[in-house]
Amino acid sequence: MSHAIPKSANTPRELSPKAGSGGKSFAPTVSLDSPKQQAGHRFGQDTELPEFLDRATHAGMARFTKGVSPAALAGAYLDWMAHLATSPGKQIEITQKAFGKWLRLSRFAMTCAGAQAGLDPCIEPLPQDRRFRDEAWQKWPYNVISQGFLLNQQWWHNVTTDVRGVTRQHENVMEFASRQILDAFSPSNFLLTNPEALAKTRQERGQNLFRGFRNWLDDLDRLQNDKPPAGAEAFRPGHEVAVTPGKVVYRNHLIELIQYTPTTETVRPEPILIVPAWIMKYYILDLSPENSMVKFLVDQGYTVFMISWRNPDAEDRDLGMDDYRKMGVMDAIGAVQGIVPGQKIHGVGYCLGGTLLSIAAATIGRDGGDPFATLSYFASQIDFTEPGELQLFINDSQLTFLEDMMWDQGYLDTTQMSGAFQMIKSVDLVWSQILHRYLMGDETAMFDLMAWNADGTRMPFRMHSEYLRSLFLNNELTEGRFLVEGRPISVTDIRVPVFSVGTAKDHVAPWKSVYKMHLYLDTDLTFALASGGHNTGIVSEPGHKNRSYQIATARHDDHYVDPESWAARTPKKDGSWWLDWVSWLDGRSGAPKAPPSIGNENAGLATLTDAPGTCVVQK
Secondary structure, eight states: OOOOOOOOSSOOOOOEEOTTSSSEEOOOOOOOSOHHHHHSSOTTOSOOHHHHHHHHHHHHHHHHHTTOOHHHHHHHHHHHHHHHHTOHHHHHHHHHHHHHHHHHHHHHHHHHTTOOSOOOOSSOOOTTOOTTOSGGGGSTTHHHHHHHHHHHHHHHHHHHSOOTTOOHHHHHHHHHHHHHHHHHTOGGGSGGGOHHHHHHHHHHTTHHHHHHHHHHHHHHHHHHTTOOOTTGGGSOBTTTBSOSOEEEEEEOSSEEEEEEOOOSSSBOSSOEEEEOOSSBOGGGGSOSGGGOHHHHHHHTTOOEEEEEEOOOOGGGTTOOHHHIIIIIIIHHHHHHHHHSTTOOEEEEEETHHHHHHHHHHHHHHHTTOOOEEEEEEESOOSOOSSOGGGGGGOSHHHHHHHHHHHHHHSEEOHHHHHHHHHHHTHIIIIIHHHIIIIISOOOOOOOHHHHHHTSBOOEEHHHHHHHIIIIIITOTTTTTOOEETTEEOOGGGOOSOEEEEEETTOSSSOHHHHTTHHHHOOSOEEEEEESSOTTTTTSOOTTOTTOEEEEEEEOTTSOOOOHHHHHHHSOEEESOHHHHHHHHHHTTSOOOBOOOOSSBGGGTBOOOEETTOSGGGOO
């Protein structure tokens, strides 16, 4: 059950100019009436009988396929198979490769049959593949077993790629699907073919398997009863995480706005407004005190505001992208201006929150507004032509199937959404967990970032469908076809300085895709490439070991530098990029002054409750 969010004491105000703001004031404008009235129409409701039957059938199928469209997979398979069947040259090539790999494995097996270790392998695993690194895998017969698996994996990559005539999308799907199947049958997943698991079983006389069975029963219970993973209860928002002091100073149906309590005698006059992704909860940027970006910024002398998104349910099915722009970013800007009047804002967006911030900033620029001093983007894309392996799940067939699943329940559930991310990194997120929890009998070491990752949110039917089609499928934002209030917007209308961060191991927003901001923004752009992944590269506090980054600034009239050349010529720095970012903000901020009040009752922005508020605890 979701916690009910009471109506705010804040009175929504009409959009009106504010003197001294350097542009328009964006005061909260959205009524707190039912979201059904706000949406304007019922999206996906009142369908005709034939369409209803189609949608209901697809929704029923989706329960068994976890949202993956069988038609999309069949289309990819038929495209690949038809072209392979009419490509005798490719057939000869893969036959020769199969025979060659069999000979290599046979020679290796005969050579190492009498040796214990020390032989050079006939194939090396990929750098990110850690399954066979232990010394036990280098001994017979496990070296032959692992080498045979890796050769087979390489052969299937040869079979599913470079077939002339197959579309790029279908080739990627086939390569991905074959890899998923092969990973499921990896020898590291089974007791009798895993020397590490066998050694531990002998050493502990089977106690590890007993603990593993107990872990399996516990995981099954948690899955069936929608419980968080074991240990996540030790990281509760407002208790162990999301503990930076502050107040909720504005609330509407979709967001709560948190203003954090200053810790310095003076603060920079320009406040920071953070727009997190609505896919997960905001406290990724306010985890434990030692790695909280919010606390770091407050301690550096900034007034920080954070949007906390509501966890929508079936009644919110009609909330769309424009509702998220208006009730999220625009209302938050209006509230910040009501508390810190006359000051420009440092806008910050994380992941899709950054994309939404770009849409809002481009709309404001189109309409002549100027509320921002700077904009910062963390692992955020505005061009979606190369969105990484998520693109595998983005085509008309897959989106139609996904829409029908959401049409039935009104939203995309957290488990349905997390399934795609688990498939992308199945070796680390699925099979590695099975090995350690069930074969080794190890307990999962829970920590704050892992607990946050398990604390997911739902997404409304209409909004999720709109952003997948408009952004991921049709790439309308950078092609000038994204409509706001009936008119197109352009990101070239973003003219304030921009700081953008990509992360080197990002599977959600690949850094080269993030880097494409250089192609579209008509402003000075400072780009940082941080070590780590989509989350760990952003949560990179000073003092964190083994962190590094590259950073360089491109002026708006500089010649374009491609990402490979940029990475080759930009020196690497050890440590946290947070320090360079704050220095960048400092250089674009005014002299410190007394901090503003928490909230502003005169502007209808009274403090409502302590941080982290009520949205973050919605289930």
